[in-house]
Amino acid sequence: AVVVNRHSPEADHAVTASPHPTTEPVRTDRSDHGAWVFDWLDVRSGARTRAGLRRRLVPRSAGAEVLDLAGNDYLGLSRDPRVVAAAAEAARRWGAGATGSRLVTGNITAHTELEGELAEFCGMQSALIFSSGYLANLGVLGALGGPGTLLVADAYNHASLVDGARLSRSAALSVPHRDVTAMATALRDRRHKRAVVVTDSVFSVDGDLAPLGGISAACREHGAALLIDDAHGLGVLGSGGRGAAEAAGLAGRPDVVITATLSKSLGAQGGVVLGPQRVIDHLVDTARTFVFDTGLAPASVGAAAAALAVLRAEPGLAGTVVRRAETLAGRLRAAGLAVSEPAGAVLSIRAPSAADALSWAARCRTAGVAVGCFRPPSVPDHVSRLRLTVRADLTEEDLDRAVRVVVASAPNPTTTGGRT
């Protein structure tokens, strides 16, 4: 089996840029190589500029004058005084950095306590914290995959799952988005001893939901494990924000592993894998992004623990986010825009082209509304979009302003409906 990436080879090529592409002349005169050895990068960046794919780092405004519909702070906890105070307190107590790998000097009781709290909250047997959600995905896929394992992955999975599959050296098959039948067929026809179905719960750009019940049934029927990336579900879906797996009745199942990030609803930083104790034990021994990475910084651990406490104390936050997203999506759709079906806090609007998406987002920003702009390689070619996220603390006036600005800034509302 092959790894099938949802991005076209050209998009991948334009962005990742192999050092000796066949289209670029090979230099035979090697003198003064310092002057030209990176010239190929200019060729590539020129191509990205022409394709509207250049990226710029824009400092986030610290004030309230910009309405932020681009971040992932779904519950508004990253600036919650309780969360910030807990971060500061943890840093004071344990230091600014973890000082080493968890397996050497970097393990503090706050790590273990947070793991216990996260596992208990999500209804899973055990948990292991990583430095980021990205590294959690790389780690778990490396540890569960490898020769002899077939990974069956949704075509729209997050880049960290795509990269984790590649790094794991597993056989990997990408199946069409949300296609349970294709997953079941791949599982049934496999020649590999083991199989893991890998899917986002809430997909990170369109915000739609994986059919977790159907996928889990297919896994059970064909003897496969299920790995769910609940980065956008934790804190948003399930009872009191216990996540998409809990909402689908899959929490605590012996064949289910969940990954999540501490950087979205929990407003902090870091990642976590939740699953059966034997899976977590296996990760401690073998997950390379756990073993060889410095433990998560104490401030992030403290912040995430405080955010989780807020989530427990205010279980209505999760439902509020979902309602805000539904309202925003409905109103943008009513204005004629091609809006995705949000399951949680994330929604997207199609743009006619990457350049249009870029200028649309820029006009929104000028009008005081920050939105995400997704172009290849974050989305497949020809489906560039604006990505909007909501927060639990958005007011009616915020939503009014968002709709007004996004609609007024649209490149040409009548052309945004089609696949372009």
Ligand code: PMP
């Ligand atoms: N999985 C998904 C679905 C995500 O959207 C993200 C964040 N963009 C990650 C994993 C990575 O999480 P982190 O930002 O903590 O590395």
